[in-house]
Amino acid sequence: MNPEESFKAVRNAMKAHHEWFKRSLPLIASENIVSPAVREAIISDFGHRYAEGWPGERVYAGCKYIDEVELICIDLAKDLFKSEFADVRATSGVVANLVVYTALTRPGEIMMAMPIPAGGHISHAPVYTKSGNFLGGTAGAVHGLNVEYFVFDRKELNLDVDKSSEKIREVKPKLLLFGASVFLFPHPVKELSEVGKEIGAKVAYDAAHVAGLIACGYFQDPLREGADTIQMSTHKTLPGPQHGMVLAKKELADAIKQATFPGLTSNHHLHNVAGLAIALAELKKYGKEYAGQIIKNSKALGQALYERGFNVLGEDKGFTESHTLIVDITNFQDKVGLGRDIEEKLEDAGIILNRNLLPWDISEGRNYLNPGGIRLGTSELTRLGMKESEMQVVADYIKRVIVDKDNPKKINAEVSDFRKDFQKVHYCFESELEAYEYIELH
Numbered sequence: 329m330n331p332e333e334s335f336k337a338v339r340n341a342m343k344a345h346h347e348w349f350k351r352s353l354p355l356i357a358s359e360n361i362v363s364p365a366v367r368e369a370i371i372s373d374f375g376h377r378y379a380e381g382w383p384g385e386r387v388y389a390g391c392k393y394i395d396e397v398e399l400i401c402i403d404l405a406k407d408l409f410k411s412e413f414a415d416v417r418a419t420s421g422v423v424a425n426l427v428v429y430t431a432l433t434r435p436g437e438i439m440m441a442m443p444i445p446a447g448g449h450i451s452h453a454p455v456y457t458k459s460g461n462f463l464g465g466t467a468g469a470v471h472g473l474n475v476e477y478f479v480f481d482r483k484e485l486n487l488d489v490d491k492s493s494e495k496i497r498e499v500k501p502k503l504l505l506f507g508a509s510v511f512l513f514p515h516p517v518k519e520l521s522e523v524g525k526e527i528g529a530k531v532a533y534d535a536a537h538v539a540g541l542i543a544c545g546y547f548q549d550p551l552r553e554g555a556d557t558i559q560m561s562t563h564k565t566l567p568g569p570q571h572g573m574v575l576a577k578k579e580l581a582d583a584i585k586q587a588t589f590p591g592l593t594s595n596h597h598l599h600n601v602a603g604l605a606i607a608l609a610e611l612k613k614y615g616k617e618y619a620g621q622i623i624k625n626s627k628a629l630g631q632a633l634y635e636r637g638f639n640v641l642g643e644d645k646g647f648t649e650s651h652t653l654i655v656d657i658t659n660f661q662d663k664v665g666l667g668r669d670i671e672e673k674l675e676d677a678g679i680i681l682n683r684n685l686l687p688w689d690i691s692e693g694r695n696y697l698n699p700g701g702i703r704l705g706t707s708e709l710t711r712l713g714m715k716e717s718e719m720q721v722v723a724d725y726i727k728r729v730i731v732d733k734d735n736p737k738k739i740n741a742e743v744s745d746f747r748k749d750f751q752k753v754h755y756c757f758e759s760e761l762e763a764y765e766y767i768e769l770h
């Protein structure tokens with residue numbers, strides 16, 4: 329390809345991607361879509377600049393408006409999360425976790441976190457699995473932490489308070505890390521923090537998935553329940569740009585600032601800080617309704633799938649208290665296959681979600697390549713204006729692909745037609761721009 333052809337090929341692929349998402353049902357739990365106002369910030373000149381350091385104490389010139397924006401972002405974050413301190417410079421959720429590990433622990437110390445098959449994130453994980461296989465998790469491989477796992481109750485789909493308390497007293501971790509990538513129900517932060525404090529442990533909470541819910545008063549309130557820090561990605565239920573931030577009690581401010589810069593960032597992606605500030609302002613104005621609707625939609629989708637023959641986990645607890653649902657699809661193994669096969673079939677039908685480990689998959693001989701579960705998230709469909717009645721329609725499409733084995737191409741055409749009425753981003757500042765409209769500047 330010559331340079332012009334490369335340019336055209338890249339641009340055409342991006343346009344095709346926009347067109348595809350415009351016609352599909354995006355159900356990936358770790359994703360969302362930003363508002364037009366946030367998109368405007370992301371393509372601003374802030375994206376070409378450097379501003380190392382803290383507002384007012386920069387290592388670079390040219391920062392007067394950047395400082396203004398960053399201070400607004402910090403104030404909004406502190407206000408929404410009722411936090412004494414906020415650092416909005418981490419460039420992603422993994423970096424935010426590393427900032428906390430760096431500020432609160434030293435290599436060789438013990439951290440206790442969620443087991444990966446039960447929903448823990450790879451950034452919480454050790455270098456090796458318990459059976460000695462290389463895993464390369466960030467906590468172990470990058471910061472040298474020894475990771476022990478909380479005890480997970482597979483029936484309750486949550487941490488076992490008694491057994492985890494016993495383990496905390498036995499292994500004496502320096503840090504307890506709550507939060508997960510499969511986060512259906514609030515963790516027992518209060519109960520286990522009390523045990524952690526007995527042995528002098530610090531408590532961190534990875535809110536990557538549930539940050540938008542927490543900011544709007546739903547799910548749980550980690551800082552009031554005993555957490556010393558809440559760190560997060562800013563682009564899942566919190567509908568901001570791809571970025572990160574760390575909130576904390578004020579006595580940890582210096583350690584977190586130092587760990588962030590010069591520790592883990594140089595430039596901190598200023599266009600995303602601006603986008604985050606706008607997303608937080610939108611949450612402050614529209615968040616109560618938005619986050620409440622996410623949870624109503626997840627519960628409605630869980631019930632609708634359950635009624636159509638799917639083994640949605642957590643039925644006895646209303647399926648979920650967040651944006652996420654987990655479905656055990658092993659009963660379809662003979663007819664359709666496992667997680668990866670189902671993910672592919674649904675993608676052909678315009679339904680985009682991801683395969684996911686079930687807490688018992690590893691012990692039953694399955695792995696992440698073709699696990700026994702799928703994970704669904706309702707944040708993006710909620711942003712597109714869908715409510716409980718639309719969740720019935722979504723569940724029907726999924727059933728027709730997996731249970732009835734209808735032709736995915738036929739369903740794809742129907743999904744595309746259904747999507748025509750949901751083309752705007754809701755719960756944000758007004759704009760004429762459609763959700764997946766491709767912006768041509770060249």
Ligand SMILES: Cc1ncc(COP(=O)(O)O)c(C=O)c1O
Pocket residue numbers: 358420421422423425449451507508509534536537560561562571572
């Ligand atoms: C619980 C949790 N923490 C951290 C991350 C990493 O976030 P990022 O992709 O922003 O680095 C994720 C990503 O999905 C996550 O689920």
